[in-house]
Amino acid sequence: MADKTVTLEIKRQASPDAPAVWERFEIPWRSGMNITSALMEIAANPVTADGKATTPVTYDSNCLEEICGSCAMRINGKARMACSALVENFEQPIKVEPLSKFPLVRDLQVDRSVLFENLKRVKAWVPVDGTYDLGSGPRVFPQQQEANYPLSNCISCTCCMEVCPQFNEDTGFVGAATIAQVKLFNNHPTGKVFKEERLRALAGDGGVQECGFAQNCVEVCPKQIPLTNAISDVSRDVLVQKVKDFVRS
Amino acid sequence: MAAPKIIVVGGGLAGLAAVIKIAEAGGTVDLFSIVPVKRSHSVCAQGGINAAKNLKGEGDTTFKHFDDTIYGGDFLANQTPVKAMCEAAPGIIDLLDRMGVPFNRTPEGLLDFRRFGGTLYHRTAFAGATTGQQLLYALDEQVRRHESEGRVNKYEGWEFLSAVLDSKGVARGITALNLRTMELRSFQADAIILATGGVGAIFGKSTNSVVCTGSAQSAIFQQGAYYANGEFIQVHPTAIPGEDKLRLMSESARGEGGRVWVPRTVGDKRPVRQIPESERFYFLEEWYPKYGNLVPRDIATRAIHKVVYELHMGIDSQPMVYLDLTHIDRATLDHKLGGILEIYEKFVGVDPHEEPMKIFPGMHYTMGGLWVDFDQMTNIPGIFAAGECEYQYHGANRLGANSLVSCIFGGFRSGPNALAYAKNLSAAEGDGGHAAEIQRQTEINNRLLTNDGNENPFKLWRELGDTMSKHATVVRYNKGLKLADEKIVELQERFKKVNLSDKSQWANTSFAFTRQLGNMLELARVIVGGAALRDESRGAHYKPDFPDRNDEQFLKTTKASFTGQPSGPRFEFEDVDIQHIKPRPRRYDAAK
Numbered sequence: 001m002a003d004k005t006v007t008l009e010i011k012r013q014a015s016p017d018a019p020a021v022w023e024r025f026e027i028p029w030r031s032g033m034n035i036t037s038a039l040m041e042i043a044a045n046p047v048t049a050d051g052k053a054t055t056p057v058t059y060d061s062n063c064l065e066e067i068c069g070s071c072a073m074r075i076n077g078k079a080r081m082a083c084s085a086l087v088e089n090f091e092q093p094i095k096v097e098p099l100s101k102f103p104l105v106r107d108l109q110v111d112r113s114v115l116f117e118n119l120k121r122v123k124a125w126v127p128v129d130g131t132y133d134l135g136s137g138p139r140v141f142p143q144q145q146e147a148n149y150p151l152s153n154c155i156s157c158t159c160c161m162e163v164c165p166q167f168n169e170d171t172g173f174v175g176a177a178t179i180a181q182v183k184l185f186n187n188h189p190t191g192k193v194f195k196e197e198r199l200r201a202l203a204g205d206g207g208v209q210e211c212g213f214a215q216n217c218v219e220v221c222p223k224q225i226p227l228t229n230a231i232s233d234v235s236r237d238v239l240v241q242k243v244k245d246f247v248r249s
Numbered sequence: 250m251a252a253p254k255i256i257v258v259g260g261g262l263a264g265l266a267a268v269i270k271i272a273e274a275g276g277t278v279d280l281f282s283i284v285p286v287k288r289s290h291s292v293c294a295q296g297g298i299n300a301a302k303n304l305k306g307e308g309d310t311t312f313k314h315f316d317d318t319i320y321g322g323d324f325l326a327n328q329t330p331v332k333a334m335c336e337a338a339p340g341i342i343d344l345l346d347r348m349g350v351p352f353n354r355t356p357e358g359l360l361d362f363r364r365f366g367g368t369l370y371h372r373t374a375f376a377g378a379t380t381g382q383q384l385l386y387a388l389d390e391q392v393r394r395h396e397s398e399g400r401v402n403k404y405e406g407w408e409f410l411s412a413v414l415d416s417k418g419v420a421r422g423i424t425a426l427n428l429r430t431m432e433l434r435s436f437q438a439d440a441i442i443l444a445t446g447g448v449g450a451i452f453g454k455s456t457n458s459v460v461c462t463g464s465a466q467s468a469i470f471q472q473g474a475y476y477a478n479g480e481f482i483q484v485h486p487t488a489i490p491g492e493d494k495l496r497l498m499s500e501s502a503r504g505e506g507g508r509v510w511v512p513r514t515v516g517d518k519r520p521v522r523q524i525p526e527s528e529r530f531y532f533l534e535e536w537y538p539k540y541g542n543l544v545p546r547d548i549a550t551r552a553i554h555k556v557v558y559e560l561h562m563g564i565d566s567q568p569m570v571y572l573d574l575t576h577i578d579r580a581t582l583d584h585k586l587g588g589i590l591e592i593y594e595k596f597v598g599v600d601p602h603e604e605p606m607k608i609f610p611g612m613h614y615t616m617g618g619l620w621v622d623f624d625q626m627t628n629i630p631g632i633f634a635a636g637e638c639e640y641q642y643h644g645a646n647r648l649g650a651n652s653l654v655s656c657i658f659g660g661f662r663s664g665p666n667a668l669a670y671a672k673n674l675s676a677a678e679g680d681g682g683h684a685a686e687i688q689r690q691t692e693i694n695n696r697l698l699t700n701d702g703n704e705n706p707f708k709l710w711r712e713l714g715d716t717m718s719k720h721a722t723v724v725r726y727n728k729g730l731k732l733a734d735e736k737i738v739e740l741q742e743r744f745k746k747v748n749l750s751d752k753s754q755w756a757n758t759s760f761a762f763t764r765q766l767g768n769m770l771e772l773a774r775v776i777v778g779g780a781a782l783r784d785e786s787r788g789a790h791y792k793p794d795f796p797d798r799n800d801e802q803f804l805k806t807t808k809a810s811f812t813g814q815p816s817g818p819r820f821e822f823e824d825v826d827i828q829h830i831k832p833r834p835r836r837y838d839a840a841k
Contacts, residue, residue, distance in 0.1 A: 015755050030492055032596070037493035043759060044707035046750045055751035056707075056759045060284075062458045064494045065592055067382055068288040083493075084595045105429060106756035113405075116285065120397045125390035126349040131269055131661070137346030139358035146584075149351040149376065152383055153588075156287055188349045 004029040007049070007093040008038055010057055012107050024049040024093065035082035035096060036061050036071055039108075059108035066222055069155030072162070073098055073108045079162040081222050082108075099162045112158045118178040122198045126191040138189040151184040151230065153223045160217035160227055172206030176217035179208055180230040186237070199234070199241040208235045252277060253671030255664075256423055256438035258409045258465060260286025262381070262653060263636025264444030265388035266660025267667070272395035276668050279436060280392070281404045281425055283460050287389045290446050290458040291656065294381020295589055296365060296501030297373035298345075298653040300338035304359055309370040311335045316830060318651060321367040321545050322616070322644020323788035323798060323835050325478065325806070327826035330623050330641050334658045341657050342374050348387040352376050353585065363585070364504045367545035367648040369840070378499055378588040384653055404436075408761055409465045412441060412472055412632055413686045419674075420631030421681030424690050428761055431754045433690055435683045439671035442625075442633040442663045443469065444656075448615045451769045451776065452722070453714015455612035456488055456497040466619050466638050467768035470775070474627045475620035476809045476818075477640040479772070480779035483647055483789050484722050486549035487572050488611030489597060495611030496596055498572060499589050500649040502606075503542040505581070507574045509533050509549070510605075511562045521605055522575065532556055537837050544837045547646045547789040550610040554723050557609075564607060573605035612722055614652065616643040616789065617779070620808055625663035631674070633667045635659035640806075645788025697763055702746025706763040709740050709747070713766075713773060721777055725792050730781040734817065737773045744770060774817045775809045782820055783807065800832055 005026045013020045026049040027041045036059075043056035061071040064083040071082040074097040076090055087094060102110035154177055161167045161175035182198045185191035202208045211231050218227045255271050257264045260282035271278050282289065303309040315335040319328060346352060346360065352374050353361040362371040376383040395401045406428045413422040413435055422437040445465035449457025470476045487502065487509075488495040503509070510529045517524060533552055534541045544552075553570050557563040564570060574582060574590075579602050582590060593601045618640040625633045625641075635656070642655040716736045720729035744767055751759050785799035786792050805822035812819050 014753065032492045034493065034596075040493060040707070043762075044705060044711070053750065055753070058756045058758050062284050062288050062460055063290065063293050064459065065293065065496050066595065067292050067379065067588075067592075068284070068290075068458065070284065070288050086596075086598075109756060113285070116287070116393070119390075120393055123394075123397075125394045126347070126387075127394070128344070128347050128391070131273060131344055133340040133343065134347065136343050140351075140354055141358045142354045142356060145351050145354045152351050152376075152386065153379065155292075155382075156285075185349070190347065191349055 006033065006038060006087050009093045009095045010108070011097040012057070013104060015106060016104050023054060029087070033087045035075060035085040035087065035094070036064055038087060039082070057108060058106040067155060069157040072157040072159050074100070079159040079220055081157060084222070099158065101162050101167055102158065115156055115158055115161070115175070115177060118174045119181060121174070122178055122182050122201050123194045124178070124181040124185055126185065126188055127193060128190070140189070144187070148184055148187055150225055151180050154180060154225055155223060157222060159220045159222065163216040163220045165214050165216070166210045166212045171210045173210035174202065174206055176227040176231060179234050180225055180227055183230040183234050196241060199238045200245070202234060203238050203242055208238050211235070253439040253668060253674070254279070254437060255440050255442065255667050255671060256281065256436060257442045257444060258423065259289070259444035259446060259636070259638070260405070261289035261291035261444060261446055261636060262385055262388060262656035263660040264442070265385070265392050266657045267442045267444060267635055267664035268401055269388065269391050269395065270661050270664030271668055272400040274665060274668055277400055277402070279402050279404060279438070281407050281409055281423070283406070283408050283428065285405045286392070286403065287386065289385060290461050291385040292382040293456070293458060293497065294384070294653055295378045295497060295499035296504065297363065297375035297380045297650045298342065298384065299365065299372050299648070299650040300342040300374060300654065301335065301370070301372055302339050302342060302360065302362065302374070304362060305371040307370050309372055311338065313370065314338065314372060317368045318648055319644065319830050320835055321648040322646050324644065324800070324804065324827065324832040325481070325787060325825060326642060326644030328829045329826050332829055334642055334655060337658050338654045341654060345384060345387055348391060350376055350383045350387045363501060364543060365649040366500050366503070366543045366549070367540070369540070373501070373504065373650040375501065375585070377584070378501055378586045381653060409445070409468070410690050410764070411468050411686060412629065413682050414472060414629070415677050415682045418473065418629065420629055421677050422683060424686050426761065429756050431757055431760070433687065433694065435687050437681070437683070439674050440631045440633065440667040442635060442667050443619065443638055444634070444636045444660060445638045447637045448772060449612060450765070451713065451773050452612040452717045453711060454491070454493070454495050454718070456485060456495050462765040462769055463772045464765040464768040467772040469619070469627070469629065469632060470809070471771060471811045472629065473811065474629050474632065476617065476772070476775050477620035478617035478779070478807050479615070479775040479809060480783055480807060481616035481645050481789050482612060482722060482776065483546055483614035483616060484550045484610045485613035486546055486553055486610050487608040488613070489593060489606070490569070490609050490611070491596065496592055497611070497613065498593065498606060498608050499586070500546070502572060502574060502586060502589065505585050506577050507542065507572055509542055509553070509570055509572055511556055511564060511570050515562055516566065521571070530562065539840050540837045545646055545648060547791070548837055550723055551791060553610055569607040569609050571605035572608045574601055575603060575605060610723060612718065614647055616640065616645060616647055624666045625659060626666065626670070631670065633663040635663040645790060693764070697747065697749060697760065698752050700746060700748055702748050704743045704746045704748060705750070706747050706759065706766050709743060710766055710769070713737065713740055713769065717773060717776070721780055723791065725780050725790065726794060727781055727792070730777050733777045734774060734781070737770055737777065738815070741770050771811070778818050778820060779807045779809060798835070804832065
């Protein structure tokens with residue numbers, strides 16, 4: 001198998017203003033190889049398939065086991081994590097591109113900080129009084145834990161936002177990941193103290209109403225988070241909140 | 250005097266824990282991290298977090314947790330800080346629970362606990378098999394709250410390069426590199442907390458994340474900080490061998506009843522599930538009847554090595570053994586171990602509910618790290634350290650599920666201690682050394698960019714990893730350690746001829762990597778040199794030529810300091826605090 005190779009076509013862009021170019025690489029195949037290890041191989045030998053010297057590819061990666069959420073990119077047109085993308089499962093040449101809905105930094109690296117800003121907007125935390133010892137937390141029955149745990153598995157990869165037709169500059173939509181976090185914290189016995197504020201934050205433009213029910217998010221989520229359920233539940237709560245606020249005003 | 254300014258470097262559990270304590274006390278923090286903090290390596294911790302809550306009616310106590318930790322660490326850890334950690338652990342679990350960590354529950358709604366290695370008690374709280382992820386998120390959320398209230402400034406995408414020291418050697422800030430714009434800058438601070446994690450990259454392939462290079466620790470070691478017990482490297486018994494990394498298969502798999510075995514007949518050709526019970530060699534259960542599959546990691550790792558390399562009983566003559574969960578029902582597995590089973594299935598393509606997993610030991614954790622005093626401060630005034638990057642809590646071998654508690658405890662201690670130190674700090678003379686340090690860093694950067702040699706940094710790194718994995722992991726010989734040290738020196742020479750294939754000044758990842766590599770090489774010499782000097786076997790450090798623990802000579806902390814000379818680091822030894830528990834022989838074939 002010495003001469004078996006893998007062919008990749010990678011979309012390169014030296015900076016946000018530079019033109020995009022495609023580079024083709026042929027690298028030695030190894031069993032169990034994933035896209036991130038192919039990118040590491042290119043770094044050790046940065047030469048294109050036609051023998052031209054180039055630079056190592058810039059991309060985000062960290063844990064390489066699909067839990068840190070860093071290495072999201074488009075592989076053969078589909079948004080996914082590069083570390084769990086085993087090359088043997090893809091038709092070659094494997095086309096690798098950056099996510100398209102986020103500001104490009106360089107090559108396959110994009111700026112996804114919008115998600116962390118959204119999490120601030122909806123107060124995605126439990127407001128504990130302090131970190132001093134205040135005894136046990138609230139009782140939580142296993143059924144509740146089992147409902148919340150999947151929502152808490154979100155790795156902030158932003159794949160759900162990338163594939164959402166409504167996630168764009170026109171709508172300002174927050175995207176499925178943030179909405180699922182609202183459900184998580186509104187479910188928590190202490191976290192729900194901010195329930196009304198979170199729902200109001202999702203009531204206006206860019207809020208939950210922007211969802212067009214394409215259901216792409218739930219299909220693409222690498223952690224199988226029940227995103228569409230979360231969106232329906234939060235939509236209903238937002239509506240109820242709107243009615244309450246209307247009656248009160 | 251203005252409110253003290255604290256810099257925290259690293260946004261894993263230890264760093265975030267420190268940030269929260271400082272913010273809560275009214276201080277302001279600049280938080281530096283290579284990656285967005287929510288993507289830190291703490292997310293990879295799987296199995297759980299230890300605390301003697303005694304919720305299973307077993308009579309567990311914090312003293313028993315303390316004793317298990319000291320005994321598991323083969324008596325090398327200073328006992329006073331470990332005792333304090335074990336006493337604080339139940340309160341830490343309660344706090345995490347209040348922050349909303351979705352810990353698994355009992356039917357009554359209380360925290361559930363499972364067993365882990367090196368103890369006979371159910372002492373490990375867990376959130377499925379993604380406990381580290383859940384804990385990190387809880388702290389990340391609290392930090393985001395403080396950030397939105399203006400007490401925390403995040404510098405994500407900035408890499409720490411060095412400390413700024415004044416003419417008296419007191420820390421006055423840091424220099425850091427913006428990984429996008431490649432801007433080099435110095436930042437003022439009255440105290441600094443390093444919480445920069447592990448050193449896995451020095452071994453090439455490990456269970457660690459890409460950012461775990463030990464670069465920050467190495468940088469301040471080269472500025473005068475002691476590095477302690479560097480030779481103590483934990484090799485986790487159960488990892489999935491991989492092309493690019495070794496993926497951890499949590500100890501919780503054994504905590505929930507997983508069994509490790511190989512076929513009794515070498516080259517048994519039957520499908521694995523058709524091999525009858527009587528023809529399976531459950532070597533951990535046979536050799537260690539009391540603890541069985543839950544012996545500490547160093548013991549399990551050496552047993553697997555023995556089965557593979559001495560008894561030649563690896564599966565299909567490969568360096569692999571089975572980790573078997575197939576006798577446990579699917580619902581229990583999914584509920585308690587879902588996250589790790591998914592990793593195995595995704596990366597290996599085999600369903601571990603149906604077929605035993607094939608695993609092998611992999612480099613996992615450094616017990617050694619920056620030397621700190623009981624207040625978490627290094628020997629450089631004003632630089633504190635917490636988490637895996639310091640040496641304090643695990644002695645010669647860390648027990649599973651003790652790392653998360655040590656990270657949070659160390660972070661919680663270092664934050665207030667740094668604040669107290671900073672409040673008493675007198676003003677710096679002149680610019681506190683900022684201009685000189687920027688100058689020094691600029692020169693290092695320029696050398697890297699203008700070199701015209703022919704060495705590729707990624708290839709040098711592979712050679713380093715191969716050497717370290719071969720000579721400085723499970724089994725160590727003085728001859729091999731000498732070869733390793735010579736190899737590192739050779740790599741350091743070749744490093745001077747590194748030619749970067751990318752010299753641009755925008756998001757240049759190979760430039761940042763090459764700086765890390767230079768630091769990795771320095772720290773590699775500390776690991777190898779410490780191992781060479783320690784002619785005994787203790788915890789994870791095993792020399793067949795010196796198979797016994799030698800308390801008379803080596804019940805000591807190894808302290809390395811930087812010399813800048815070709816001869817390498819200087820080593821000295823310090824007595825260990827053993828005031829609470831008298832050292833006794835460590836054995837796991839019987840109850841201790």
